[in-house]
Amino acid sequence: MKAIVSVFARDAKGITAYVTALLAEREINILDISQTLMQEYFAMIMLVDLADCPLSFDQLAQELKAKGAERALDIHIQRQDIFEAMHRI
Amino acid sequence: MSYLINSSEILQTIEMIDQQHLDVRTVTMGISLLDCADRDIRACAERIYEKICRKAEKLVETGCAIEREFGIPIVNKRVSVSPISLVAASCQAEDYAPLALTLDKAAKTVGVNFIGGFSALAHKGFTESDLRLIHSLPRALTETKLVCGSVNVASTRAGINMDAVALMGRIIRQTADIDPMGCAKLVVFANAVEDNPFMAGAFHGTGEPECVINVGVSGPGVVANALKACKGQSFDVVAETIKRTAFKITRMGQLVAQEASHRLGIPFGVVDLSLAPTPAIGDSVAEILEIMGLEQCGTHGTTAALALLNDAVKKGGVMASSHVGGLSGAFIPVSEDAGMIAAVEAGSLSIDKLEAMTCVCSVGLDMIAVPGDTPAETISAMIADEAAIGMVNNKTTAVRVIPAAGKGVGERIDFGGLLGSAPVMPLHQGSAAEFVERGGRIPAPLHSLKN
Missing domain, CATH: 3.20.70.20 (Anaerobic Ribonucleotide-triphosphate Reductase Large Chain)
Incomplete structure (x- = not known):
């Protein structure tokens, strides 16, 4: 299953490294990644493949949220389908 | 982002959900109760309870799972049922309030936050059952928390049943005298639709299949x-x-x-x-x-x-x-x-x-x-x-x-x-x-x- 991981936070050093490590530890492959700064806010969006991830979607979402909260990062994971449904005919 | 969706589109969706209250307001399961009819109202109630609990057992759980995976809030999970005036028509009982209590209990068991269909379709005239249901409304709506009722009193093809209109004015008054909150769960319709998922007016129409998901x-x-x-x-x-x-x-x-x-x-x-x-x-x-x-x-x-x-x-x-x-x-x-x-x-x-x-x-x-x-x-x-x-x-x-x-x-x-x-x-x-x-x-x- 493919999903979109989005990360929002105040800009700081090491956010990308921290989040990509979280994903790697959970056998999640990053297919694409983009990041932007909106004023002092950092927004990173990744397309990931969950095929090898041993966790259920719920567990994964909860772990990412909790691990994000430790570093004041707002991490969401959503199935890719919702964005495709909304923005592509 | 090279894969199909670009990041501004993703951000737009997230912003809609996080800041602009975008949500799925309701996933409503319509369930036909026409096969629950019985001369004995207690037997009818048992069948109703069993059928709702069986059909909607996984509704809330499934709704919550979809909510988490797509990251889109699904605010309400609800059930609508066949108009109770039809289901109860063969019951030998004057008061249908016990069936409302059954619906309330079933709604609590399956975890939905409203159940609709304590309803009658009386746009051209009343059946005896319609009248019994309507007279049961004040009790049904005030003694239950989750039961919603509706009465269709007019249609473009049949005109307006002014007897029903007069009666519903009195029923709304009686309900309000017991508890005004009951009136918030009661809708008087003209041209009611059979597949409305929104409360308080949802019911599962007679042209609908056995069970259906409306969103x-x-x-x-x-x-x-x-x-x-x-x-x-x-x-x-x-x-x-x-x-x-x-x-x-x-x-x-x-x-x-x-x-x-x-x-x-x-x-x-x-x-x-x-x-x-x-x-x-x-x-x-x-x-x-x-x-x-x-x-x-x-x-x-x-x-x-x-x-x-x-x-x-x-x-x-x-x-x-x-x-x-x-x-x-x-x-x-x-x-x-x-x-x-x-x-x-x-x-x-x-x-x-x-x-x-x-x-x-x-x-x-x-x-x-x-x-x-x-x-x-x-x-x-x-x-x-x-x-x-x-x-x-x-x-x-x-x-x-x-x-x-x-x-x-x-x-x-x-x-x-x-x-x-x-x-x-x-x-x-x-x-x-x-x-x-x-x-x-x-x-x-x-x-x-x-x-």
Whole structure:
């Protein structure tokens, strides 16, 4: 299953490294990644493949949220389908 | 982002959900109870309870799982059932309230937050069962927490059953005298639809399959936000913007509906693309009308603005879903919309303007608090006016008014949660008693010879 991981936070050093490590530890492959700064806010969006991830979607979402909260990062994971449904005919 | 979706689109979706209150308002499972009939009301109740619990066992769990995976809130999970006046018709019982208690219990067991269908279809006349159900409404609605009821009193083809209109005025009064909250769960319809997923008017019509999943999407905040970017532009741009936004919202609803249908193994019925406000700031239909250029909702121009909104929502949504149905359009419930409440309190929005707005909105006079001493005949006359609008214009109209016991104009009544709170609105003082007491039927209108 493919999903979109989005990360929002105040800009700081090491956010990308921290989040990509979280994903790697959970056998999640990053297919694409983009990041932007909106004023002092950092927004990173990744397309990931969950095929090898041993966790259920719920567990994964909860772990990412909790691990994000430790570093004041707002991490969401959503199935890719919702964005495709909304923005592509 | 090279894969199909670009990051600005992803950010737009996330912003809609996080900041503009975009949600799926309800996933409603329609369940036929026609096979639960029995001469013994207790046996009938047992069958009803067993069937709802069996069919809707996984509804809430599945809804929550979809919510988490897609990251889109599904605010309500609900059940609608066949009109109980049909299910109970063979019961040898005068009072149907025990069946309402059964529905309430089943709703609690499966974890839904409302169950609709304590209903009767009496637009051309009453069956004995319809009358028993209607007389059971005050008890049924006030002794249960989750049961919603509705009565269809008129249709374009049958005309208006004025006996039902007169009776419903009295029933609303009796219900309010026990507990005004009961009236918030009761809708009097003209041209009721069979696949509406929204409460309090949802029931599972007789033309529907055994079991079905209907989804109601919402998103006034998203439309309001999109329109803020069109300041000073022509109505062509406004209509186009609403259509584009409604399209995106509906696509999301369609996805959720298909997913829920697939996981539950129950056929998908319709997506109801309604803009349903909530009391939250920024989730208001009145605000959309004001963004179009009205100083306050209710002033001259409000009906035209609402007509455009209602139509553009449908046009945008209809392309985005394989089956659109239900009520689809813009709801204008007063107590559930912060902008409407403000407009009433400022004296800008009157009952007469609301009635005019119901000619072009998706339903009718909705969640309006009226003085506690309003006579039953006045309520009946309000129902008759709404039914006439629905009958002549070939649209669904409805009345959900709440006589606020012990309260007068300007005071406030609180319903809590999604139902919000409403200022008591002034009504006309002239009596309609003689008009209402005539009884009989107002004939169906002529819909030919239009030259």
